[in-house]
Amino acid sequence: MTCIPDGLKESCALDGVTLQKPMQALEPYKNRIHIITGLHGRHTNPGHSAYFGALGAYRGGTGVPPSAATIDYVLSRALPQTILPPLCIGMESLDSMRARPTLATLSASGPNQPIFMHCDPNMLYQMLFGSIAxxxxxxxxxxxxxxxxxxxxxxxxxxxxxxxxxxxxxxxxxxxxxxxxxxxxxxxxxxxxxxxxAPKLDARYSNPKFETDWHDALLEVGIAALQADLTSVLTIASGCGEYFGSWKGLGITDSGHGLGHIDQPGNLIWTKIRQYNCEMLVKLMKALEAIPEGSGSMMDNTLIVYSSNNAEKQHSEGATWPFVLLGNAGGRFKTGQYTNIKERPINDLYATFLHGVGAPVDRFNMDKNMATLHHSKLGPIEELLA
The missing domain is CATH 1.10.287 (Helix Hairpins)
Incomplete structure (x- = not known):
C-alpha cells in the first residue's frame, strides 16, 4: 500500500519519515495528516467495489441497495445544518460523465434511499449557481x-x-x-x-479536452459549495464508486477495469493517478485555508478523509482498509501520525468520526452479534482522538 512510508510497521510519528512518491504532494503537510492501516471491511463484500458498503460499513457490492444511511449523510445531520445534505460528485471518463450526469453508488440517507452524485460540472453549476448566472x-x-x-x-x-x-x-x-x-x-x-x-466558467466546462478538465471543474464547484456554506460535507468519488476510471489528461491511455489488474507498487500509471489525487487534496486544503472561520480558517475546522471504495486492491476481501486523514476538525483528531490498528472494522472509524463532531454512538451500523464476529469495540478508536 503506497500510503505507508517505507519500512513502517508499527505506529509512530511522521516527523522525520518520508512519504512514498505517490503521496509526495502531501509531504509539506505531514504534520497535518494521519495515516491509518489495519482496519478491515471483510463484511462489506468489496471485491471490485463495496459500493454503498464502503461508506455504510455494511454488506455492499454490485446491485446491492443501501441498507442504512452512510457516514457522510450521518455526519451532515450531526453538523450545523446547511442548505444541502452531503454534496456528492463523481469523476469518470468524459463519455461516462456525459451519459450518466447523475448516478447513485456510494451515499445514502437511509435504507433503499440512495443519494445521487453529480458528474457533469455544467449541470451541477447550473443547479447551485444558475440563479445568479x-x-x-x-x-x-x-x-x-x-x-x-x-x-x-x-x-x-x-x-x-x-x-x-x-x-x-x-x-x-x-x-x-x-x-x-x-x-x-x-x-x-x-x-x-x-x-x-461562484467559480469562473471557462473552456474546461464547455469544451473539455480530457476528462481531467471536468474532474478539476467538478472539484472547483464542490469547493465553492463548501466555501459558500451550501453544504458541510462533500463526497468526491474518483471512478464514481465503481471499478472503472479514466485519466487520459495525465497521459494515461489505459482506462477502465483493466487498470485494477496492473501491479500497483512502483507502477508509473498508479503513481500518476495517486499523485493527481493528492494534488487535488492539496488544492482543497489551500482553498479552505483561504476562508476565514472563527479565529482561524475553514480548514482549521475541517477533516478530509481519503480512502478507497474497495479497500487495498482489486478483488479485495477487505482484509485491510487504509485511510488518510487530513486536518483535525478544530483540534479533535490527532495529526502527524501513522497508526496501525489491529483487526477493528471500518465501522469503528466511522463511529470515531461521530464522536469527534460531538454526536457519539456506541457503534456505527453494526449490531452486537456482528460486532463480536468482526471485533468491533464500543465507542471510538481512542488513539485517533486528540
Missing part, C-alpha cells in the same frame, strides 16, 4: 425551474387515489421534486453569497 445559463436555469414546479404539481395530483403501497413508493418521487424545487427557492435567497464564491 447570466445569459444562456440563467435562461436554462429559469426554464428548468418552471418545468420542475409544474412537474411537482402534476405529480401531486396524480398521487391522489393510488393504493397505499403504490402511494408510498410514488410519494418518494413527489418528495424528490419538492426537495429540488425547495433547493431553488433557498438558493435564490442567498444570491450575494453565491456571487462571492
Amino acid at each position: 447570466e445569459g444562456s445559463i440563467k435562461q436554462h436555469y429559469e426554464a428548468r425551474s418552471n418545468v420542475m414546479l409544474e412537474v411537482e404539481r402534476l405529480a401531486q395530483r396524480k398521487a391522489k387515489g393510488l393504493p397505499m403501497s403504490d402511494g408510498e413508493r410514488y410519494g418518494r418521487y413527489v418528495s424528490g421534486f419538492q426537495e429540488l424545487n425547495g433547493l431553488s427557492q433557498k438558493l435564490s435567497q442567498i444570491s450575494d453569497r453565491l456571487k462571492e464564491f
